[in-house]
Amino acid sequence: MAETKPERRLQTLRGFYKKYVKKFYEDAHKTKAEGKPVAWVASTFPVEMLLAMDIFPVWPENYASLCAARQVSVKLCEVAESKGFSKDICSYARCVIGSLFQKEADLPERGMPKPDFLFASTCACDTHFKWFQFVSRHFKVPLFLLDVPYNISGADSEHLEKAHIEFYVSRLEELIEFLEKQIGTKLDKNRLREITDISDRTSKLWMEIQDYRKTIPTPMDARDAFSAVFFMLSIPGTQMAVDFYEKLRDEVRERAENKFGIIENEKYRLIWDNLPLWFDLKFFEYLNSLDAVVVAETFSHVWMGRLDPSKPLESLAKKYLPNFANCSVDRKIDLIESLLRDFRADGAILPTNWGCRMMSIGETIVKEKIDKSLGVPSLIIDVDSSDWRSYNETQVKKNIEIFLQILKEKKQEG
């Protein structure tokens, strides 16, 4: 059995938390203290618009995952439950709602700075705005909802319905009105183009990095990807993101060229759907210990839509509307099938999420489809992103081991 030895981990990712995540929250608090605007933003909201208005975006979902990694998420969830929130709602939401009732000093990174505005979209789920409505009432700050059409045909950015793009763009125009009124300055169109351009470069770099993971053995694992994706989600339109991804790209490229794998004895190449168990990121090392490695995550592939700086609003529509949370399951099936083929993967792990309907419904269809179209086995595991109370570790790990045994037998036959 080949354990991941420390020296195999990517250099660029060493000390990632301290260097980038911790610093991000320090900067957020500093910005707030200087009296500059800070916003809480839900994922799939086009943050490029906020960056163009010099608003500092903080991500409650990221904060919840951080709390999970620091093993305090369950405590915070329990606080939310004591305020009347069901234990069946999104654990990100419960964790963040719980943090509102804790002292700053008791929270990791002193919590999130108090927001001046809240921004959510219906693009990923209803939970985002329902959760933010509570936060809005709690802090008495305005919430802007970017209401977007559900992409029922599962169209990619080139095949979206015209009416959907138009509606999205019209909502962005309303967002600009809102921002200009709230901030008191006009949106600088050049600045927006600049941000869009940087965000596009970030996407391009991230795509390159993912491409190198197709190499056998793969130079990068899910553990690293779920850390590194931080910039794609949080601040894709910043030079800091570009610089980081250039460094990461160079390292991953070098390893791919030298065929230096992230694990020594790569036997099973896996695709991972949905979210990781943020409270147990060592789960991926556990897979490594069984000679299995995650070569691609659907999560890493939904944020890299390209942007055209000459048409910022329209290209933001094209970037976000095809996010598979906002699409029929067909889009996810297409993505997973192409990942399985392009990354020469042997199987897929399909985690559901206790508090998330979007991630829990449809995995059975994905499983059937990829078995039929590609003959690839997959495993559905019932987990949660931040609340370990609904996670049966023994059962899940037993199923993983049986699953890997199936892959092994299939390889021997094949």
Added chain:
Amino acid sequence: METTPVEGVSAMSVLSPFRDLLLTRHDVAKGWKGKGKRVIGWSCSYTPEELIHAADALPVMVFGNPEITKLADVHLPVNICSFPRSCFDSALKGDYNYLDGFVASSSCDNRDKIFDMWRYHVKIPYLHFINIPHMITERANNFFYEEILRFKASLEKTFGRIVSDAALKKAIQVYNENRLLLKEVYDLRRKKPPLISGVEALEIVLSGIVTSKEEHNKLLNHLLAEVSDRADPPEGGVRLLVSGSVMDNSELLKIVETVGGSVVVDDWCTGSRYFWDLVDSYGDPLRAIAKRYLNKIPSSFMFQSEERFGHTVKMAKRFDVEAAIIFVLKFCDTHMFDAPQLMEEMKAMGLPVLYLEWEHSLSGLAQMKTRIEAFIEMVKGVE
């Protein structure tokens, strides 16, 4: 389970037809088909039924069944709302084999994603999906109007029949009449004790959702003409408002009303939120329909939460309730998020409030009964 008669309420001639219609709804729909008409299922109260009516088809809401959802459970994990799960299960069982089509819409995450299940696992000749904006703005109204046009074109293309303005106006008239009659029926419960029970009122609304509105209007007119002479009015009890997403059978309310509660008004999509708002009978009928459906009393998936809570408060006052019970289907995110705020609104009115999570299959019913009974005793004690 569905055929158990209501304890303490004898079925009088003007009320029993509603219950009969509800219980025989599949046969009624099949009978309609026997006359050469089409039947189209729908899943969310934002579906503009008038268009289906104007296309000479019978719109029926797809309900679940009160049983364990064995067939749906193969495809869905545990942590999914049991109402759309049960509807999907009914479809898998073949209860809805008579449908000529099914119309879904972007109402909540559970239903958006379960529509994929229908697409993959239910054989149905025609499927259509309506995009509902989740907030009310001018642009959202324009977008929704376009969606309504798209729906009309889709019906016309599929069934080879023009949906004319005249047919739409006729549908609006029939539907509005139904809405006004239902309001009158609801007002019978403002009396103390109410002239009809909560169970009866629910069965009246539900039967109208799954049968022809013309037929339903006849029955409602008959009921309203006769009901004041009713020999066996309900006994009454603690006057309650019940709140939730949907309630597609009367089992829970039967429990409430057998332990001393008297359900005098509701706030859910198969009750007051279904019929409270009218369609404008003037101007362009399609625009009027689009406007009514998007701007009606909001469901909890709409951004306009304050209006939703406002409606609940208004209902609580209009029907002079003494307490409220919030029934939230487990894993119904939007209602679970609304619950703490809604409870505050009720408490601010001085109303005791009970929050109950329930499963559509009614598992854990005995325990729920105990909690409801204790709550009603508590309310009585306060008085």
